[in-house]
Every structure is written in C-alpha cells, then in structure tokens.
Amino acid sequence: MVARTKPVKKPARKSARPVAKKTAPVRKFAKADPVLTEIIRHGVLAVTEEMKNNLTRTAYNMIIYEALDFTVGLFTPEGDTISIGIGLPMFIRGMSETVRAKLKHFGADGIEEGDILITNDAYLTGSHLNHVTLSLPIFHQGKLSAFACCMAHWIDIGGTIGGITTDIYAEGLQIPIMKLRMAGVMNDDLVNIIRMNVRIPDRAMGDLRAQITAVTTGERRFKELLQRYGREETLTAISAIMDQSERAARARTRAIPDGEYEATSYMDDDGVDIGKRIPIKIKVIVSGEDMTIDLTEVAKQVRGFYNSGPTTGYACAQVAYKCLTSPTDYPINEGSFRSLKVKLSPGTIVSAIKPAAMRWWMTFPMTIVDTVFKAMETAMQDKVIAGHHADLIAVRVHGIHPKTGNLFIGGFGPLGGGWGAKLTEDGQSATVCLNDGDTHNSPIESVESKYPLIIDRFALREGSGGAGKFRGGLGIERKVSARAPLTFNAEVDRMHCTPWGLDGGKDGFGNNVTLHLNEGAKTDFPNAKIMMQRLRPGEGFTARSGGGGGFGSPLERDPARVIHDVAEGYVTADEACDIYGVALKADGSLDTAATQVLRSQKSRVRIAGE
C-alpha cells in the first residue's frame, strides 16, 4: 500500500557527508560571555525540568502523570522558544504559537504581572480541545521578561464521549484566549463555566491546579536567574544560545546534498469514509544551509476527527528537522529552526480550518514525520529511520464502576510498538510512538486496581518486525477482559498501510484490534477503528501494535543475528529460512552450507525479480 520513495533529483553522492561543497554561512552572531551563556543554558534547562516535575507529580489524570501528555516551557517576551521541557515531542511548536496569539490578542500593554492567560482553541494550539494551555507572563522590575507556559491534556473537556466526531462543536468546551487570573485574582466565572462543562470536574480542577503549579514554578525559578545574572545579561545569553543552535543546525544542513526529495505514504482512512486511503505526499528541498519542507500536497482535511491545525503542520516539519539535524541538542529553542522553511496550504489534514474535527489530531502527523525520513532515505542514509507503528493505540473504556457507582474513563496509556531499523542498528521494540516521548504506559497492577478490567496477556508480538539487514523492532499485544459492563473505543490507524522498510528492508506488521465477544473472536474489521462497542463481563479485546520496518536486504543480515532472533523468539524459524535465507539445524544452530545455498538462490531470484 505504501508508495515507493523517489528522489526527484538524485543526490550527487550517496554518502550523507559529502565533501564541503557549500559555502560557509555569512550570518553574524551576537557576542556574549561564553561562560555566562553556558550557565544560563543549564539554568533554563533546570527551570523547565522543575516545571515538568512539579506538573507530573501534582497532576490528577493518568494521561499527564504516566503518559506525560503535556509540555512546559519558557518563551521570550516575543514568544520565541527559550527551552521546553518535553512531554510530547509533537508539541514542539504549539506553545510558541499560543504565546504569540495571546500577545496579539491582549497587546503587550494588556498583560500585567499576576496574570495567567488560558486557551484551548484547537485551531491555535493545532491539536485538540483537551489541551489546555496556560501562559504566565514573568515580570522583572516591572518589565515583561519571559513567559512560563504549560500545556496539559485533560481527561475530559466535555463533548460526546466515545464514537467519532465530525466537527469541533461535538468535541467539547472551547475556551478562547482569556485571563484565568487577572493581576493575581482568579477568574471564578471562567472556572465555573469549565466546571459545568466537563464530566469529572474534580479531576479537571486538580489538573488545572497542577498546571498553575507548573507555571508559577517557572516564574519563581526564572526570576531567580534574572535577579542573579541581570535581565539584559540573561536575555543576551539566551539569544547567544539560540545563535549556537542555529549555527549547529545550519552546519548540519550544509552536509546534506542539495536536491529535491519526495515521498508519499498513506493513512488507512478517516473513520467516516471507511477504506478510503488518505495520501500524504511531501517534498523536501535542500539548498545550501537551508531546508524547506513542503506540505502543501498532503491530503485535504477529512470529515473524521483526525485533523490538526497549521501549528501542527509546522510541528511535523520541525520535529523531522530536529531529528535529522540536532536530535540531542538541548535546550530545544527557536534557533534550531531558523534554517527551516515550512510550506503549508490551508485546509489540509495538518492545517485544518474550522469546524474540522480534531479530537484524534495526533495520529496523522506521525506518519508525516516518518514520510520526511523516507524522502531523505538516500540523502542521509545514516540519519534516517524506517517506518514505525505510528499510532498511540490508546484504546479506552468507560462505564460505571461497580465499586463506586461513578463514571470512569479508563486507559492504559499508549501501547508502544515497533520502531524502524537504521543503517547500522535494529529497530527498538515496544517503544512509544513518535508523537510521544518520555511517556510511560500505565502499570497493569495500577490499571487493574482502578478499573474493572483484567489483563490476560501483555507480550511482544513475535515476528512483527520488518525483516532487513537490520530488523525492525517488535510490536506489542495486550489482551483485556471486562469485569463489568463497559464501552470500548479504538481509533487506531495504520492497519493496512504498514510501517515501511528502507533500502530493501521489509515492512513490519500493521496495527490491529480484535474483539473477544461471547459469540467468539471478531477480527474481520475493515480498519482498526472500533467505536462504542459494548462489552459484557468476560468479553474483551486485544490491541496489537505494528513492528518497525527493516533496513537493507534481509539476505545481508548477519546469520548469527538471525539465529539469536530465532532462539529468543523474535523471529520464527520459517521466517529465518524464507525471508532471511538462513537455515537452522535441529538444535537451532546455524547450518552454514545450507544457508549459503539458500541465500545465493534467493539473491538470484531477487535480481531476476528486479
């Protein structure tokens, strides 16, 4: 189902590090005290880390404290990112845009000390209404000096529960840009409106308090930096950090061969037009030390709730660019993206226009990022990665808890699954998808003590990793039974459009969902989207995540690795023989002679096939 990658213009060399054929940058950078700059770098990182800690440890809902579905950050008075403490990597852009919008809304004069600004406007944050964003302006000696921000996922924001939505109004309460706190005084009217519109107001208020803790922590700690090192000195050091990041990103972009690169992939469907594939076509243009990621040709916005706003379109490009050019540089700041241009046209799945439905915004963008890696396959072989399972597989149940008589909305956190292989390494198994970062699953022992469920099996999915010289990681399967009547929802994609291999590597397994009903197992679904399924006690479901794509030809895989994979049950003996061309003796050891024969036969077939 997945289209092949085609670089429009073949790069001059296959190596990702061609000889310096480009000229050095001419941009002049501000001179700052290098020692203070490093001290401030540690300082801002410490501030965002502490914000993160205080949020997760005070939050009420599992999505924040285990799934870490949040982001905290510090921003300049203009809204540029100073440092963000990532829960959600895809939220690399959301808060910066929100700060800018808030600044525009109130004007610099309309913001005063003691304010906390709030919104969950999906078309602004780029995501869904559950993401409530707070921004606290930090003043130093009367001057606006920064913003401390916190986006976090609320477990419920009203709207329909379960099922698919086709416009934003069905998805819950929309809070425009407002002041939650005005010069130190809480806006109780707004708080009451929120309380009235959400299903579990105590939890929502608990999470709101946790978010306030996060931004006030950021305020307190950043003010300490300003007091200790001075406002101008601190802000100058921050701009020097951004310049350092920019220089690094530019230098690494310069190492990529100039050219235009393209790739296309597909999503299963939007949950409304069942089976109608959704094309994702992207183009990357590298010229000197600049990269343009062109998303104008991704599919138009869809009826089902898989859309996201333009902020997320930018975020897709930024995430891909960071992964390729400065994956381990911190803090994450504006400077890293000055050499990146993003092209978006309005009304696509990542630049949706009101009233597009956005509730499941996070699924499609992951595949867009993966498709950028696919486009860069030949240009940056040692930096890219084969396709991954690319879905949270965050299936949920809700119902009335038999012990308390109250509504519960239960989840397990994301399932985690297989990641793609790379030029020199196997893919990782059982790891959270790209949308999420330091996100944890929920312990089985915790889930079972909170919800009327019993988990029957939680295991690696054998054979699910795409074959290759380096193998894709394995997916997971989780089988769950209900202990009380409940309703089940799965919004999973990439069942048919499986994680792709690169450079001759094979695809991994796709994601899927099975129901176990009293009348028997049901697997014949057209997709992995199962909405509002009632389950009786004893009935249940299995959610399975895909494996990662392989990298390079399986016939080139070191036979010792194949033997190991079979011994550990990651790969079946049949797969070893049929796909890897590795023959095993009865005791599981390598049959060298038979392997040679098998591999030469298979490679002849392969050459003939090509």
Added chain:
Amino acid sequence: MAKATKTQTSRVKTSRPSAIRLAADIGGTFTDVAAFDEKTSRLLLGKSLSTPRNLVDGISSGVNKAGAAYSAASIFLHGSTIAINTMLERSGAKTALITTEGFRDVYEIGRINRPDAYNLYFKKHEPLVRRSLRFEVRERLTAEGDVHIPLDEASVHAVCDQLEPLGIEAVAIMFLHSYRNPAHEVRVKAIVQERFPHAFVSASHELSQEYREFERVSTVVSNAFIGPRVSRYVAGIDEHLKKENFTGSFLLVQSTGGLYESVQAREQCIRMLESGPAAGVIGAQALCRAIGLDDAIAFDMGGTTAKAGVIYKKEALTTGAAMIGGYEQGLPVQIPMIDIFEVGTGGGSIAWLGEGNALHVGPVSSGAEPGPACYGRGGEEPTVTDANLVLGRLDPARFLGGEMSLDVDAARRAIDAKIGKPLGLGTVEAAAGILRIAATTMSLAVRTVTTERGLDAAAFPLIAYGGAGPLHASAIAREIGTAQVIIPRAPGHFCAFGMLFADLRYDYVRTWPGRLANVDFSQMETIYAELIADGGAALERAGSGDLKRKITRWADMRYVGQEHAVTIELSESLFKKQDRGGIKQAFDAEHQLRYGTCAPNEPAEIVSLRATVTGLMKKPAMERIAKGSATPPKAASLGARMVSFDNRKAAMKTPIYIREELKGGNKITGPALIEEHASTTVVFPGDKLTVDAFGNLIIDIGRN
C-alpha cells in the same frame, strides 16, 4: 525468608570494653579504612589501592595501614561497590525469571518511554535476563489479592524441567499482585529451591511489596543476577575475618545508610547497591548531630562525579526507587535508598567546545588514564583539575601528599589550545570560566535534591567531602547562596568514617490502597504489626535482638485520583489517636511544602504503608582535637602562593596552612588554602574559617 543459616550469625556485641570498630569502604580506585578505638576515642585511617581481583586484600592492606587488627575489633563494617559494579558491568550470574503466564515480556517492554525524544538512535533498557530464559507458569491474582487462576504446580515443575539442562545459577520469581498476596511466590520459591538447592532464588515480595510490575520484576531480577557473586564475596570476607580471629559482628551498609548482618546481605544483595555514597550521607548526619545542626547538604565530589544528599530535621532523606545506569536506559530498583542526586562533574571532567563554540564541562572524564593534562600521561584535554592548577588552587608539588607532581605548563597549554584561543579568552579567564561552569552544574545537583522536596538549598549548610569537594565547596556555596560550608576531618575517608555511625535498619513497604476517610485503623495496625514483626525478626536473626529499637511508621499518600504519592511520617500520637484529620493535615502540609500547592478540601487516600525498624547501635563519640588560640600555630603555616579567585581581578597572595597542624579555635580569613593528604580546601576572599573542637573547618561564606 529465613534461611537455615542462623548458626552462622554472630552477635553484635555492644558493650565490649576495649572495642575497636573497623569500617572499610571499597571504591573504584581506593579502599578506605577507618578504625575507631572506643577506649581511647582515637580515629585511625588507612587508604590503599583497591584490588579488583581480590578485594579482601585491599581491605587488609588498608586495615594494616590504619594500624589496626581484625582480632581486636568487635565490629567490622563494610560498604562496597561490588553490587553496583556487577550490575553496571553486567557480570552477574546466569539468571532465569519465572513469572505469571502471559507476562514474561513485561521485563523487556518496560515503561515504553523515549526520554531522548528526538534521537532516532535511542535505545531502551536492556534486560539482565534474555527472553529465552524468561518462563511463565499458570497462576493469576486480582488487584485485590484474590486468586483468579490457581497456581498450577505442574506448570512450575515443567519450567524446572526446562531449567535443568541450562546451568542456571539464579532464579527470580515475580507474579502480578504478589504485594497483595505472596502465597504463589512463596510456594514457587519453595519448589524451585527444592529442585535447585544450589541456586540463588529470590522472590519479588521479599524485596518489594509495592505495586508496579515492571519496577518489581526489575528489582528481583537484579537481586538474583548479582546475588551469587555478591553473596560469594560476602562469604569470602566472612571466612577471611574468621581466619584472622575476628569474633565480632560483620555488618554491611545498605543503600539507606542502615546496616544489616552479613547473612541478610547474602540474600538481599540489591540492598547494598549504593552503600558507599549512603555511608557518606550518614557520616554527614552524624556530624550534624555532633555539632548541633538539624539540616545540611551532604556533598561528595570525586574524580568523575559529584553527589548530593540531604539531611533534613536530623534525618537523611530517602527515596523509594532509583534507576541504575541512568534515567534513559537504566534498570529500576524499587527499594528504599538515600536520595542522592549525581552529576557527571568531577576533577577529571573535560572542558570542551560544542557546535557554535558553546563551552561545556563534563560529563566525559579523562579518568585515571590518561588523566588531566597536568598528570603528564599524554592527556591533552583540559579538565577541572587543570583549571584548579592554573589558577594556583592546587600545589603542583604536593598533589596526593607529594606522591605525584603536576605539570602546570601542560595544563596551561591544554586550556589555551582547546578553550582560551577559540573563545578569545586568556588562560586565567578560561580556567576560571571552566570552574564557574563546573560549580553551576554541581550547584544544580544540590538544588535538584532540595527543590524536588520543596526545600531551599540556600538555607542548608554544605558539608563537603570526597577528594575534590573541599576545592569547590566555597564556589558552589556562592552559586546556591549558602551561608556556611563545613569541611569534615579526613574528607577523603568520609564514607568509611560515616559507617561508624550507622545503625542496623530494616525497611518494609506494602501497597495497601484505601481512602483515608474510611480506612480501618485496626486493619492498618495489623499490617504495620506484621511489618514491624518482620523487622524484629530480622534484628533477632542478626543476633541483635537486645538492641534498643526505634520504630517509624510512614504512609505513602495522595489525593484521590493522583498517581504520585508523598511519604509522610505517622507519628505515634497521630496513629494511636486514629486522628484522620491530623493525618490529612500532615499530608496537606507535606504536599504544600513539596509542590507549593495543596487541596485541604479534597479527599486523600493511602497507597502504601511503610515501617522502618532500627536497632540503635552505640555510637562512638567524635574525637576532639587539641585546642589553640584564634591564631593558627606557626607549624601550620606553609608559606603562600599566588591564587586567582576572580578573573576580573589580579591573582592574590594566598597563605597556605597544613590541616593536621591546625588547632581547635583557630581562625583564618580568606583568601587561604588548607592542604592535607588527599585534599585542598579553598577559602575565598571574604570567607571566614574557624576550626571547631572536632577539627572540622567551618567556613562562613563571604557575601561577595
């Protein structure tokens, strides 16, 4: 839990008149020995090179250097890196895991997180037991501890049959919800022990009765993995001690800083993971008691890392779990430990320029080979030690008591070439910058351990030890805003010294969820009574049933709906009175302290109950040094040299003192350097130093 080895235990003799306490701390490079003679109140110290092949030799040579003998000792205290090294080097036993049917991959799947979120080459944790050695048996309990699927003993025997030909040395057992009901684990352990009498067998509930299956399985696997090697090591020392006519008690330091008997250490090896660093914090705690401090930061800086722990209201702060091998790829261990935060900054940390000429210090270290540029062993990278040397803070001729001489020119060349020239900074400016960055990173470590608890680091005196601690303490104190720094005697031996002040200690925790509003206190007391009885039994097994006991009850609590809990102490009076309101208030207050917020109107729940049973050992009195006047004696003076303290000002002529010659009551105003065998204390201009009656250097930090 009890093994039939009771006859081997020796009694802790608390009242022997001519008792000598021996303490040996084995570190990566050195083995430190401290011996305390109770009769004379004298402290003897010995330092010898660690002997990795036969660690006992290093201990013996340290004991000899300290001028002590095993036969004269009543207690031998020991902390070792063997447990942590076995884990980090992955040099443990061939281990199998037996777990609930359907869940053998829990240990490999872990928590699925990618902390390094943009790194496509990220790697998750690597299990200590590979998949083909993880076996499942048919059984299942519910979250309430009820039997959902009864234990199928035939499936256990089938697994044992499979294990038979594999040459397994250790077996770990972990079943879901065993914290609520350990029956299946207990039974399976018995079967496995019967089938494999020579294997090291460990069940998860013996180590952790807390929920979270991945963390618990990782804990029990770690224990089984290191078990055979660590228990052999402990047994080896035991034998050696007997041969040397030692008739006293052999006790080991746990990660909580508490002691346990060697027989217990041979079963619950994982508890001694961080014994050395924990002993340092216990030493700092003892120092606080001796000089009347309630709160302090214990700060330990060596060659590659700096560690910080906290003493708050006279107690060392502990945590319920830690990641061994770092956060990103580490393996969790869910047992109580002293809460220690570590950063990769030490004397050997390399200063380097990143992309965009960003100046960084550490975490890469030059190690012992080739070492800092000034060691003259081919190291070309500038390090923290090189910066100290260039600024005049270290004496090139008297490093390690003159056992090694340092090359100032080499240090200068390295700093100029790698840092100064590219950044357009002079040598002194660059060296001062390196030390400032190092001080900042270390100060952030100190802040992390305190701010995570809602405490203000600046309000805590800093007790600095380890070879490099005294060199940097004053600078770090300035970063934090600390008013006082304390350099204990023999800062390089401080961890061994700390052991002399530890108590026997047993920690228990059991997950027992319930709302505070309708908690059944008698049921709760039943659980506490069980935990406390376990502690009493452990003391008896250590032959120390006669020690005075201290019992502390704790509860992990949270607001209903929260996940993370905070641990609060349940005082005797709150508990006896069944004072729900009082307990709630104590929880609200702790939540407010830690997070700056609380919700007095929200209901709270209990997650886990904890009990600590401490057998109080008789502590040695701290040795006092000779008294002197405010002016240091002439014999203490070692002249002066030029030292740079501030890159904007010229170097200052700085007097040097010999630590051993200083007398109680001596006062020194900075700038000054105090030199001793393995350490130099830097006193900044504006600082005021007083030598106290115990020989500690008390430095009041100048406000500049």
